[in-house]
Amino acid sequence: MGQAVRVIVVDGQTLTRYGLHRLVGSEPDIEIVGETGFGARAAPMVASARPDVVVLDAVLPDADGLGVARELRGRYSELGLVLLATGGRDDMLFRALDSGVSAFVSKSAPTTELLAAIRHAAVAAASFTATDLAPAVARREQHATGPLLSPRETQVLRLLGQGLSVRAIAHALSVSTSTAKTYVARLYEKLGASNRAQAIMAAMRLGLLATELQV
Template identity: 70%
Template sequence: MSEQVKVVVVDGNTLVRFGLTELVGQEPDLELVGEAGLGAEAMPVVATTQADVLVLDAVLPDLDGLDVAREVRGRYADLGIVLLASDGQDDVLFQALESGVSAFVTNTAPTEEVLAAIRHAAVPGTSFTATGLARAMARRAEPATQLLSPRETEVLSLLGQGLSVRAISTALCVSLSTAKTYVARLYEKLGASNRAQAIMNAMRLGLLESS
């Protein structure tokens, strides 16, 4: 690229934001022109800096990153948008695809992958890119009943009955640590961060009936 790509970073985690800004600053073809910690600051900083690419966290202190992405995309059709999210968030990945995001990268991705996503997003009209998209598509195509193991299905049922993690460990005759692992794995598969979200997603997938 003959000119430097102007990049704005919006991330509520100060350390992560610092790491991203340092990463961008070390690349000769990229130029950090702005940064922010709140979603509400994204639009103003993009407008002020005339950025080419916005690197945006999916989870912000004040707003949903996907909502911010949709708003920014509606205003700036040619802006490249790179969305950062946690591993295993298939729902977020597909929502990002539908929201006009240019690239999707996990928070644990290697630096080379983050830089590749930024450069990909810098080309207006380019296609959506996301490492793990093929695997996510395959998981989406799987019958919902094959998503969980028999043990995870049992844990889901107990969660749906309102049992605490400690009560689940007692019911399954396993240690509290093991029960926590089961629940964490279940949350990951269901793309959930808490009990309510897990139950809601499981009901949507037909894995749990409403009482």
Template identity: 70%
Template sequence: MSDQVKVVVVDGHTLVRFGLVELVVQEADLEIVGETGLGADALAIVATSKPDVLVLDAVLPDLDGLEMAREFRYKYPDLGIVLLASDGRDDVLFQALESGVSAFVTNTAPIEEVLAAIRHAAVAATSFTATGLAPAMARRDQPQAQPLLSPREAEVLSLLGQGLSVRAIATSLCVSLSTAKTYVARLYEKLGASNRAQAIMHALKLGLLESL
């Protein structure tokens, strides 16, 4: 059928590859035109079979799947590329996004999700889709939580916890007494404390200080 989507499967895991091939051939609108377990063979297969969609494993025995995805995107701008990965972590998903693939799915994704990714890639090669993309983007856009205490304030807290006086803290840190007093005052302010005992108690509750 001329309107069938031509698919090439490249996966180093034999059972996974066979499973994908069997999955695709059962679909009336999809057609397998090539399959291999090696990245080196994929280059020739894609060149000769001219598929609409390449299903590519991120980890191949001989080549880096992500690097291959970038190469295929550069050589074949209209090729749909579905990247398969065993790891669905945010950083892996964003690497897939940056590589220029059309879709990202994990090896454990439901059959319907894999087929949907292939069909998406066939009609929107340059439009990225992945389950969990929106939450991952939200997590990436969230500002990293800043530590409550600066490294120096944490050091002062530790010395207070050891029972050192402000003068002894100044000596330990090699700073003037007035500077040490400023550190302690700033520490109290951040912890909502008015004295050493309160500061230590609040710090323990916040997990900023090991139990004494």
């Protein structure tokens, strides 16, 4: 078995921290190496303990959890960040996505979801995951004044659906490979996907791509 995922917990509620200790204590591949109830202590603790993942509350006694997340992401690009929130409000979910966290989990979610989020964050810090992301995107699209995807992103989506590589997409759009990669990355972000298959499936669910396309 490989080295355990090292986790720091930043949550103002003592019971939540205790509950996380109990939860993680039964998992052989995860260990808590530090905890604090204050956002101001998060950065120094990360610097000293060097965790793989930080689990932090969206609302802390002395700070905005999303602000702490943005600060940590700016300092540590490979650090996994799991944001805990009371309820699953869409606005908080999208703010979490914009702040650079790795996963968004409601405090009312099953414990298996939190464990999965920690493991995801440990290996894919830059890839956002949230159970309710696709429905939230659909709800935002219903209330938006404009389309979810720009015309260029819609082009990229269709080309991905046709099986084209990033290099081929760049050629088809007469842009550089770097620009095509940026288009694809933005598309993945909007769809809450980390790869082509996830992007196509999400687009199909949202009615943005014909269902007869093959993944």
